[in-house]
Amino acid sequence: MRFIATADWQLxxxxxxxxxxxxPRYLQARFDALRRIGEVAAEYDAEFIVxxxxxxxxxQLDRAVITRTFEALRQVPVPVWLLPGNHDPxxxxxxxxDPAFTSRVPEQVHVLREPxxxxxxxxxxxxxxxxxxxxxxxxxxxxxCADLDPTPPGTVRVLAGHGAVSSLSPDADDAxxxxxxxxxxxxxxxLAQVAVLGDRHSTTExxxxxxYPGTPEVTDxxxxxxxxxxxxxxxxxxxEVRVERVHVGSWAxxxxxxxxxxxxxxxxxxxxxxxxxxxxxxxxxLKLSGTLTMAENAHLExxxxxxxxxxxxxxxxxxxxDLAVIPDDHDFADLQVGGFVxxxxxELIGLAQDSARSAAxxxxxxxxxxLARDTEGGAA
Numbered sequence: 001m002r003f004i005a006t007a008d009w010q011l012x013x014x015x016x017x018x019x020x021x022x023x024p025r026y027l028q029a030r031f032d033a034l035r036r037i038g039e040v041a042a043e044y045d046a047e048f049i050v051x052x053x054x055x056x057x058x059x060q061l062d063r064a065v066i067t068r069t070f071e072a073l074r075q076v077p078v079p080v081w082l083l084p085g086n087h088d089p090x091x092x093x094x095x096x097x098d099p100a101f102t103s104r105v106p107e108q109v110h111v112l113r114e115p116x117x118x119x120x121x122x123x124x125x126x127x128x129x130x131x132x133x134x135x136x137x138x139x140x141x142x143x144x145c146a147d148l149d150p151t152p153p154g155t156v157r158v159l160a161g162h163g164a165v166s167s168l169s170p171d172a173d174d175a176x177x178x179x180x181x182x183x184x185x186x187x188x189x190x191l192a193q194v195a196v197l198g199d200r201h202s203t204t205e206x207x208x209x210x211x212y213p214g215t216p217e218v219t220d221x222x223x224x225x226x227x228x229x230x231x232x233x234x235x236x237x238x239x240e241v242r243v244e245r246v247h248v249g250s251w252a253x254x255x256x257x258x259x260x261x262x263x264x265x266x267x268x269x270x271x272x273x274x275x276x277x278x279x280x281x282x283x284x285x286l287k288l289s290g291t292l293t294m295a296e297n298a299h300l301e302x303x304x305x306x307x308x309x310x311x312x313x314x315x316x317x318x319x320x321x322d323l324a325v326i327p328d329d330h331d332f333a334d335l336q337v338g339g340f341v342x343x344x345x346x347e348l349i350g351l352a353q354d355s356a357r358s359a360a361x362x363x364x365x366x367x368x369x370x371l372a373r374d375t376e377g378g379a380a
Contacts, residue, residue: 001124001158004041005230006079007052007198008215009034010087012065014057022280022312028218029250029281031072033216035344036248037229038076043247044231047121048078052213053085053131053162053198059095066100074106081120081128083112085162089131101117112160115144123154123236127192129161139163141178141195148191155255156234159195161188165206183210193239194232207239221253221285250281251312257287260323263296270303273314283313297325 011030015023041049056065073080084090093300095101096111105111112128120126127148129140141161151157165180166172178197185194187209195210202224203214211230218226229248233242254276258269269286276282292300308314 001121001236002044002046002048002231002233003158004044004049004123005036005052005213005232006039006049006216007162007200007213008054008219009051010054010057010215010219011069012057012061013219014342018283018313025249025280031068032074032250034069034249035075037216038078038232040071040229040246040248041076041078044233047124048079048081049076050081050138050158050160050196051083051124051198052196053083054087054161055082055085056088056095059088059091059093063100064371066095066098067104070104070106070109072190073109076108078108079120080109081112081118081126081146081160082109083128083160083162084130084132085130087133089133091133108317111378115140116256117148117157123156125151125155125157127157127159129159131162137175139176139179139182141197142182145183145186145191148186151190151192151239154236156236156239157192158232158234159183159192160197161195162198165197165210167206168200170296180206180210190239193234194243196230196232201226202247203230205243208243208369210308211243215249217249218251218253221255221283223253227251243269250278251265252278252282254282254284255287255317256284257320258289260288260290260292260296260300262292265290266292266296266300269300270312273303273307273311276311279310280312282311285313285315285317286312287317289320289322291324291326294325294327310357 009030015026018026037049057268070086084094084096086274088095090113092098096113103248105319116127118126118128124380127144129144131140140163141159145159161178163176163178165178165183167180169177171177184207187195193209197212200212201215202211202212203226206212213230214228215223215226216229228245228247231244231246234240256272258265258272260266273284276284302316304331
């Protein structure tokens with residue numbers, strides 16, 4: 001028995017960090033990922049797809065998000081089971097009860113509304129732990145596993161949950177954390193054969209039988225291995241589990257850390273950016289450090305200005321920016337600005353050496369240098 005495990009689609013997310021041109025393309029990519037998941041299901045002859053929570057970014061979404069979701073899912077050739085998570089819980093305002101959802105949901109799409117065991121195919125059961133509120137105050141997976149009977153002979157049982165397991169949770173005191181030790185007892189006792197969980201956006205193997213598929217399209221620069229789904233195969237007779245990662249994402253979030261202390265370093269960064277594929281689907285944050293002259297910094301600014309038009313996002317990560325720009329003897333002399341500008345330059349250089357006023361002075365010098373360079377000194 002083979003199925004596709006996925007999670008954290010977060011359809012309708014705002015992507016506020018993107019500009020007006022890139023944002024619609026990124027949001028559309030999340031719907032396109034659903035079609036690719038369907039293609040993977042067909043390629044691997046999977047029996048169904050289970051999405052383990054946070055299908056939608058929130059319960060309050062524009063009707064068009066639901067419409068576009070269903071348009072993508074209609075092309076999926078196998079049943080799709082949706083588990084409500086903390087972003088889209090089954091509360092009073094649940095998106096799964098919205099008429100825009102209930103009136104148009106494709107026939108092969110099902111919502112795991114009730115906790116417990118669901119027969120989803122001949123010889124296959126899903127044990128579902130849906131969220132009914134954003135703060136359940138208890139281990140939903142542990143609760144649904146407490147009353148499990150042994151798996152019937154010849155049956156495969158898959159546990160679908162959402163949330164952080166205790167070994168990965170940043171808050172050990174959170175009552176909603178999944179007790180990993182208890183979950184392992186369930187799996188070792190063959191009450192279920194594999195557990196797939198949502199919430200963690202990086203594809204993660206907790207144990208050989210506990211997995212986070214991760215988000216099918218990257219959502220944050222901190223994610224280690226996003227953009228995948230899991231193809232999981234369980235032998236109905238031996239209950240042996242095999243898991244394969246399949247990449248379906250088309251976007252990339254990248255952090256480039258680069259010390260810059262010479263013009264050669266700037267050229268090396270330029271070459272590094274040139275090597276990036278699919279720039280229109282790549283977000284890059286730069287962690288820059290070092291010391292540059294005015295001329296070297298002008299080179300850097302030209303590189304970044306040119307490449308910003310190519311990338312979906314190219315930005316410096318301000319919290320990790322430690323780049324000083326210090327004029328040398330040739331910066332302004334070579335531009336031959338002369339006159340009162342020379343006096344201003346000397347004054348700004350003095351201020352740039354004052355730690356309390358260096359940032360403003362360096363900014364002024366960079367602007368002055370750029371103006372002088374662009375006008376060849378004549379209009380500066």
